[in-house]
Amino acid sequence: GAVVSQHPSWVICKSGTSVKIECRSLDFQATTMFWYRQFPKQSLMLMATSNEGSKATYEQGVEKDKFLINHASLTLSTLTVTSAHPEDSSFYICRASARGLAGRTDTQYFGPGTRLTVL
Amino acid sequence: QKEVEQNSGPLSVPEGAIASLNCTYSDRGSQSFFWYRQYSGKSPELIMSIYSNGDKEDGRFTAQLNKASQYVSLLIRDSQPSDSATYLCATRANNLFFGTGTRLTVIP
Numbered sequence: 001g002a003v004v005s006q007h008p009s010w011v012i013c014k015s016g017t018s019v020k021i022e023c024r025s026l027d028f029q030a031t032t033m034f035w036y037r038q039f040p041k042q043s044l045m046l047m048a049t050s051n052e053g054s055k056a057t058y059e060q061g062v063e064k065d066k067f068l069i070n071h072a073s074l075t076l077s078t079l080t081v082t083s084a085h086p087e088d089s090s091f092y093i094c095r096a097s098a099r100g101l102a103g104r105t106d107t108q109y110f111g112p113g114t115r116l117t118v119l
Numbered sequence: 120q121k122e123v124e125q126n127s128g129p130l131s132v133p134e135g136a137i138a139s140l141n142c143t144y145s146d147r148g149s150q151s152f153f154w155y156r157q158y159s160g161k162s163p164e165l166i167m168s169i170y171s172n173g174d175k176e177d178g179r180f181t182a183q184l185n186k187a188s189q190y191v192s193l194l195i196r197d198s199q200p201s202d203s204a205t206y207l208c209a210t211r212a213n214n215l216f217f218g219t220g221t222r223l224t225v226i227p
Contacts, residue, residue: 043219108165
């Protein structure tokens, strides 16, 4: 089946640094990538949606200058948390939506997630 | 009002029993409904999708949808300790909305 990978799986950084998270679709072309954030015991919250080659669309309340999303190819999207602070500590998960996957729903292609801890 | 509401639990059932998980949603335009299982520290895994009223069975799992009542449920028969996880309900009209999840513990 279709596989989505994320790297790194976890990262610890100091406050004020930037962290880049990669999301890759391994065997299909992901025309759209979704980025979610999940705080402990809370639901997945959609942060932004990115289409390959276009600027990302951010959800209300998500700072686009802080959470930089790049979707330069059909197999790779990156999320960069700039000037990270402890309140950015969370579980970040991507989801890939693919064109041409006949008979399969795109709602299942989640990456394994990245645990970010900002000290 | 939240788009998708679930009882956060925790819900505890003995091994072999039926676990019943419930979800209500607010957008009558929702067309697709999903149940995910999420183990601690892991990303969600899709276990059931349902699109029309009625029941849909897949192995030990049965999803039930009632659009008139805006209600979706998941039944897990013969519950196993490995079913212990958080179960997320999600609906889709234009966007995919997740509930906060119900924590299920199956007691051996």
